[in-house]
Amino acid sequence: MAMPESSLSRVAAVVAVVSFVVAAPIVGVVSFSGSSSAMQASTYAVAQGTTCATVSPVTDTGQNVTEFYDYRNPYPDITGNPFALTYSSYGTTEYQETSGSVLFFYEGSEGASAVFLHDRLGDEDGGSTLTMSFDDLPAGGEWVVQDDRYPERDDDWSLGGESATIDWKWGPNRTDGGAFRGVGDLDGAIEITPGFNEDAAHWGDWGYSGTEETRVDSWTLVGADGSETGLDMDRRAFVHSGPCLETPPSASVTAPDTTEEGDSVTIDASGTTDDEAVGGYEWDFDGDGETDRVTEDPAVSRSFEEAGNYTVSVTAFDTYGNADTASTTIEVTVPQTPPDAVLDAPDTAVVNETVTLDASDSTDEGRITEYRWDFDGDGTVDLNTTDAEVEHAYTEPGDVTTVVTVVDDAGAVDAATADVEVLAPNRPPNASLDAPAAVLEDETVTLDATGSTDDRGIETYEWDFDGDGEEDAQTDEPTIDHTYEEPGNYTPTVQVVDEADEIDTATAEIEVVPVDDPPSAELDAPETATVGQPATFDASDSDDEEGIDSYRWDFDGDGQVDATTAGPTTEYAYTQTGTVDATVTVVDTGGQTANASATVEVLPPDDPPTAALSAPANATVDEDVVFDASNSSDDRGVEVYRWDFDGDGEVDDETDDPAVAHEYEGAGTYTATVTVVDTGGQTATASATVTVTGPPNADLAVPETAFVNETVTLDAGGSTDEGRITEYRWDFDGDDEVDSTTSSPTTTHVYNETDDYDVGVTVVDDDGNTDTVYEELEVDEREFPPTAALSAPSRVTVDEPFTLDASASSDEDGSIETYEWDFDGDGDTDEETDEPTVEYAYDDLGDVSPSVTVVDDDGLESTASATVTVGEPLPLDAEFAVETRDPTAGQSVSFDASASTPVADITSYSWTFGDGASASGQQPTHTYDSSGSYTVTLEVQNESGATATATQTVTVAARSSGGGGNNGGGGNNGGGGNNGGGGNSGGGGNPGGGNSGGGGSPGGGGSPGGGSSGGGSSGGGNSGGSSPPADTGDPEIGPANVTVEDRTLLVGDSIVVEATVSNTGDAPGTKTVEFEVEGDQITSREVPLDPNETRTVTFTHRFTTPGNKTIEVDEGEKQYITVEPRVPNISVDSVDAGEQPVAAGEAFTLTAVVSNTGDAEGSERVQLELFGEVVAVENVSVAPGETRRVEFTRSIQAPGDYEASVGNASVSIRVASDDTATTESTTTTSSSGDGVPGFGVAVALVAVLVAALAAARRET
Structure with a gap:
């Protein structure tokens, strides 16, 4: 129930006072710099004329206004809501009013909205229409609810940026309306101009309008507390976010002091001023205290019909309903009747010849005392007379307007004019004659x-x-x-x-x-032509002895030349029907002509025929049914009748006569069709339905497609019979065997295999008659879309090609057919391939999001994307590794430059090995002929010609020949000692290799047997100075034993693979070990092995793209490596509020520390939350392993405890009044807990408002 008006006024007054005292801090609780989301208003003011009402919004942050409004209609694919036939709002029933229009405000999860509701759902009321125009809508707002919304809707929604005009039209038992979101922080007022009932644009035109039963009776403003304020249905309304403000305008009005009865005067209030905007002007023209007119413009025109003194007042009101009045006085007098002036003058005069000007027919109620003459009409009186007649001679030729002003004895005047043409003295004529030569x-x-x-x-x-x-x-x-x-x-x-x-x-x-002989004209034209279609006219048989110059064509016989051609043929399309005489005029070179004509009947365009068919509604099996199409017609005659008796789309008979007989062999309802064909081949079709009785008519509906192991419904409900169908016998697989019998016309079945099945049903009626029908059912495997996967380097170099890899994409039930690549992330396909990888180069710096859309063999799609940072080229760096450990003379030494960067930019690898030899390639091999130390130099070069160099020293030992003794394990290149062996150039010392070893100190230079495990790679060793083993057999070298250091890597990391090979035979041998990546051989090593020797070689490779990779060593078992993309991991570590507390209104700075613990650079939107909502956002980019500081500067106007959060980190802020502020520093780290804000001004305002409303309700 609405409050009484007096109580509502008191509530408005209390709210206004509270708003004045408290709302200012609330509206300005937070002032900030930088970007922030708009604050939502806690109240809204709606003003009309000199009144203003404040309401609170209905609030539910758990849903947006579209979900709250819950608009439904029969098009759920448009509304996204459940199906309904009533085209209405289902979420606002508590606010709907029968035959009424309601305005209220709603604050949901996506901001504040103004909601407009018309009529009530389910009230069986008669529908109506109304028009509303909206001006000064916020530019960022949107009509998120348009009730109604469906194809070819009846409502007219004219939306134009900051304005809109909506014509709502609804029927009985329905609502209409809409919601505009974006009113939470209005800068100025929204102006609403209503048009109810007769003022609606479609009143009387819309089928549910124009009567007393369809009138809208009220316009109501509703608050969240249930308050209702009646709005004037004939006046504009102004909507503000926030409360009603008392800032009245200063009214001003000006008008003439005096005027006469019936004269229109302008009364002007444009001097009125206001701190906001003036909403309109209420005019009282006669001082009776009643408003005579309301205008938007500050000036009006008014005439007064009776003499007297009038006090004219204007009340100027602003968009908050504040008003001020200004007045002025106008004296209205009785007009005096002037004389009636009449002037008689000649139409022409001659320069310097006297003419008579006569005003004697002028009249006056009193006495005419004076005639003022202006002979030349220049506005200056040339002569004053008391006589009504005067003579005058004009001195210059030209047209002049002579004026006489008649003055009566009361001083009243009237003027009359006469136009005189003043001619110069006559001059003789000037003759001219033109004629053809x-x-x-x-x-x-x-x-x-x-x-x-x-x-x-x-x-x-x-x-x-x-x-x-x-x-x-x-x-x-x-x-x-x-x-x-x-x-x-x-x-x-x-x-x-x-x-x-x-x-x-x-x-x-x-x-x-003299003339020559004229030409002869001939014209060939069609007997008939059709309107709008070109007809050909041919005068080729025309002739002339001297030659024909041109052909003049008169196509419609009206005597006018329609076209002229140099050739004898032309085309023309007639626009009207009728019979015309087309004519050609043949013109020869001497100008002689001849005509020829032809009669053409111009016919209208061939209209298609009109088909009509009559037939009996009921018939019997095997008896004649007569079909009659004699009521069909055509403007040029029917050529043939084509008959389809059973409606299968096939022509069963063709006749010249419009009637035909046909027998039906089976019972059922048939749609017979006749196709009428006219002489122009155009057709029209008519149908008739005939029900033929007899045995039952089986009908079976099956889905277009079914899927294996899914239930399919078979429906024979369309079967008919004269009596009653008692049984349905089902054949699921088309083998003519009954698989199931039901009394119901529907059944279900599950197919276990894909196939095309003939599904049948036999319908049995209560007389035992049967009819069978089969339908084809396609049973397929259900198709599943593919799964897209995309790997790309996290960083690439501008203008350098790199690889995008979608090879990890998969399709569960088929294969991937194509890959559609969007390199720049704009949503458009830039390239399509049938391979899962593609190369591309970016020509601009920055972060881009390439994507791939994979399409499988069923046409189904899936999309994956990646983030790539495009940067400047990385500096060129040469680096290589010597893969062969402890090389000896004659042994192949392997080198690997794959660690040089950036790999994609390097175009050449140039090597010098320090012995005069050189090579190229990323992983070369080289054999040194003699021992010694060699300086190996690598030079890499990129596309731009830049180079980088790296050097290493390689020590090559002497060639090894076995154990101790001369040139054995303990000698040169044998076990340690001098010269790299166990002794000096042999076993050394006593026969047998020194003291129990290979020479030198016992065991020869260190460990027994000399050196590290004896000589080179396990040579020499124990037993020292014995003789080399005899070459008595063959080497036995098995497959390499492969060890992978790490099977999970990041893009840019290098894999390290060790291959260990052994010779268990009796003779030296060499093992070739190959290293393959993704099926491509990267390098190979030649490993020489003595009998019983084991050696290990190392391979490395750097991966530049993510994905599942394969490597293979020595043609052995494939090894699987996972290369993961480098991804950022950005989080907020802490947030610091600085010294605490801060004074109310004082600016303070919040500093957030953002870190990236991931493996790639990334960007993050860092959001500051205050008062439970996001108030500022900063984009921050952080390199891997680094931190960034982000600062937000804010101020809070009201004292209290607040909580601010950035990411998962939060900090408490204490705002104190100036006289209680003491400082302390507050920093918090990342936390999942939520702070509890203090009892601030917002809560206080709500308490005061609730108390005010409660008091008002007690008074009512």
């Missing part, structure tokens, strides 16, 4: 004297055609036609005579030449 004999020639002139006009033209001095003709017109019958030279003459009989003569020279 040559004409044919017997050809009519026009003599033209129109160029002749005279200052007052030519009276007559006297013609002498042959120049013999005799007048041959006299005319009033300046042209005359004449025919010369004889060839020769003629001098025609014209003498022009003006009104004063002044004359002048002009002549011309004409040569009359």
